[in-house]
Amino acid sequence: MSSSTALPPPPTLPFPIVVQQLKIQAGNEIKRGDILLQYSFEAKDPDDRHRIQKRVGSWECPIEGKLTRWNVKVGEVVIDSRKPLLHILEPCTHAVQLEGLCALCGKDLTTSDYLGPSQASRASIRMSHDTTSVLVSLEEASRLDNISTSHLLSTRRLSLIVDLDQTIIHATVDPTVGEWMDECGLLPTSESKGKGKDSNKKGGKGRRRNPNEEALRDVGRFKLGLSAGRVEDDCWYYIKPRPGLPAFLKELSKLYEMHVYTMGTRAYAEKVCEVIDPKGEFFGRRILSRDESGSLTAKSIARLFPVDTSMVVIIDDRSDVWEGSRNLVKVVPCEFHLA
Template structure:
């Protein structure tokens, strides 16, 4: 016998509703669409006044009406129990009203058919009841499972991993473990022993893919011939040793925003014997989103044992399970060829990582050229996208009414941007442009050591997880990567207050910059300007005004190169500032320092005033909240007091003589005040529908109460 399935109220009902009659009995066989219960609700209608009604200046009057509707069963089965009773008010959706034992819960569905009973499954029905609508397969979107099935699978995975004493590692590809480009210059240099970059290109791997040409949106004609595109792949230094070190501790999955064909080719290079990833490869073709990644896509019920490594934090919404790595930029000026499917990023010095300091042969001009080259490349990609869009929009492709394209406009646009980015890189040859700056010097330098630090960090995370599990065997719910990682990270920059100078573009929200979010995860805080709390000014050059002011204002403030940040982030420990300290030779004038101190003092006083005002405001709000509730809020305890008959509510007020004849209860309501019931009557005042006697209703109508009711309903 299957477990009962809860039936919840859906969106779109005229809430609040009141259960009026339970139609089905416990034990009844229910078909999909059968009426389960009747409910009533109230609404307002406007009616024209009678022409003979000369006493009213209004042309319309409002009336409260009651209506009855029926709640139908979303699926078939046997009614197991009721979770509501007659007279109960339901104020919002997703409230359980009853439970039904279904003949089959359709927990696993493939291609629209239940794998258990063979019946065709209504996708809308599954969405409504939380049925088989979760895709967890790496390769097949046709396979859907219910949340219960996902929970069972998640429990089995957790049990298996703990028995093997492993965790899960989700691995990004581009700029995390490899760097890929399509610039034909790479192939030419690789074949030329006289080129200064020849040695660093010896281990570059090459493969080709048949790319589909972009056709007009909703094009239904025959497919144009495929075109071949060559890819050049550089493996991040130390990757082989990295995998060898962590493989005993982690079950690894590939998660990339590249195509599946691309991901499979990269997997052949980094995992030739399929011993590391097997078939655990998820690409954008199966992801379900063109711009975001989500752990729920692979592990919908439990992510407590999952660690992510990726060079982009924004695509994960900075998940607490994420370890952001410094982007691997071997083919300088090229960037990530699959970044068109990700949120846009600005090219900055910080994206160069430690390259901006450790490559002593590279001049400041070259670094600027690299960033400028990436910007120019992006601009040309945008121009190419516009050109191709305009060209394709004028092409009239054949139409076939019997065939329908499942591709959305967004998907088509992203593919167009990707195609344009490949064409622009192939035509503009950014590497050749940058090499001209260095003449016969080496442009491509390969001394990245990110994975050297990362493998040790991952082993520490694994040890911490299982140590905590042994310490708390009966409270394993708290042994979770989303708690362990932040706890380890925040110790790195605890107590550090940063100011970035000359590194974050102007007119940028500093708190949304990647480097700021990243350092915040590791316990640091960042401000736009120097203040009494500043501990570090991070800059590429000590000549910036903020760097000079910092040293003049407080000599204890460290002025450091960004490499200190990256080295600390990579090693997960606050490294010594000495090797990264910048010498400030030109302090600001004493007058500037005094003006700065006066400004700080002025800001401090303003903050005190604002803090005092905020405290007073919070006290006033507390005092207001502490007052007894306004009895005139006619809906505070539901609207079940409304009578069963239509009640006409005049727009104008009644005269004073009529008001003198009101009942005691009505008089207490008048003037936005309502009598507080005696202790014994308190429960009765807030419980179940209250039907007003029809005779009292006619004689005791109150214009103040009516007007208050209309105001409540209109709002």
Template sequence: MAATTIPRPVLVLDLDNTLLHTIPAVHLAPGEAYLLRRPPPTQPGQQQQMFFDMAATHGYLTKLRPFVRTFLREAGAMYDLRICTMGTRAYAHHMARLLDPDGALFSPSRIVAREDLKEGDRKGLDDVVPGGDVRAVVILDDTVEVWEKHLDNLVPVRPYDYFAGRWRRGKSFAQMRMDEEAEGGLAKALDLLRRAHEMFLDQGAGGDLREVLRRLRKKPELRVPRRC
């Protein structure tokens, strides 16, 4: 009798304010314009973290979240990664190339953008894994409301706001010329995802990541903080 295989779990990732922060150059706040003149230096052996696209109408800047490349590499060893964003398809594919220059993690078929969503103001797992088993899916996003039909699958992450933008109160990381700690939001999320992966495999065939996440949410040390 053939052994029953356990499906490889899927991790659905948001882009903006989860893995990175993008802003039009015209929306830079006072104290942030220095980024256009003098980008932060890249340390020897360190991959680029700040990107400029001045080909767009007004140009925009993208800052990758600290720890994101390590997060993607280690999460990708456990989960099949997908992107689901409210951004346009062109934007989503461009951001995927910044995060995954070699294309090892995010092929075009693994990217779901605004044009692909059945409900324009909501995200759904039917858009990301059509016909797939939602018991084997976990979602990482800084916005809870857009996943109202799949809250049991959701791991909320603290939003990453590097730039002040038009809505932020108080000084931004860019204005203070500092950044989120490397052991910040994504590192905490990765700890939870490791535990969830182990527990899901321990359940064997028929396991349910939603039940795993319910159990993990009861552990204070593994809770991922939500938006303040």
């Protein structure tokens, strides 16, 4: 995909500079390292600090493509690096990168030289939920954001970032929960120790009713098991949804495209979502964990929405991790206590 790139001079030039000669004409092809222009500048004589010398230098092109137009003329004074001096139509802008390689043309972008930093620096934004390897440029992030915004507007929805623990679920590893679920006959028959074998029989003679039975009916559970070739905790995680959660998610899905953002591991987040959203109809694969966000102490709305946050709402039981974001709706922590 070709794109016109506005190219400013590097900040390392001895500003102010005066353009003396444009070395490449509009319409010509440019290779990396070709001289774009020559300039003059004034500098103090190293042997006499009170005398000013006029010196000359050149600016070499850090990219390749076709020069489409100049924004500067011979004799013009350039005072800093904020103004683009020319436009180049590149065969590839390397806007999407994967571990140092351009995902569009396959070029290795990690090499740095005297022309400046490696071209890998042209893409620094992470937008993918499930990986940190894919990086995009600001221009590509803006393009993707526009597509997402158009889709949301067409479906008359906004975006909603949802925290898991203490916000929409309460998780525990207390084995007592499993014992009581077994006692109430709420575990698969193959795993039951037999305490609740009569729990499904009306009347259940001889069985003392557990006061937590109704509260335990919607509790889900899982083990993390094998992850990345190693054994995780071999304990059961018990997940109690916030009261009314299924109806809540169903109604919100009509108004929002929902994303999970948690400080838990990805393995944990995916297991929780299997419990509360088994068909993937609410969150899909839009799950961001600490494995991708890279922080155990803070969350950033820019990690998912780096360009425009005006259509984003956050629900979380903690405000401190969001550094006072105005998009946050803080909820009362969800805590479930057995009798």
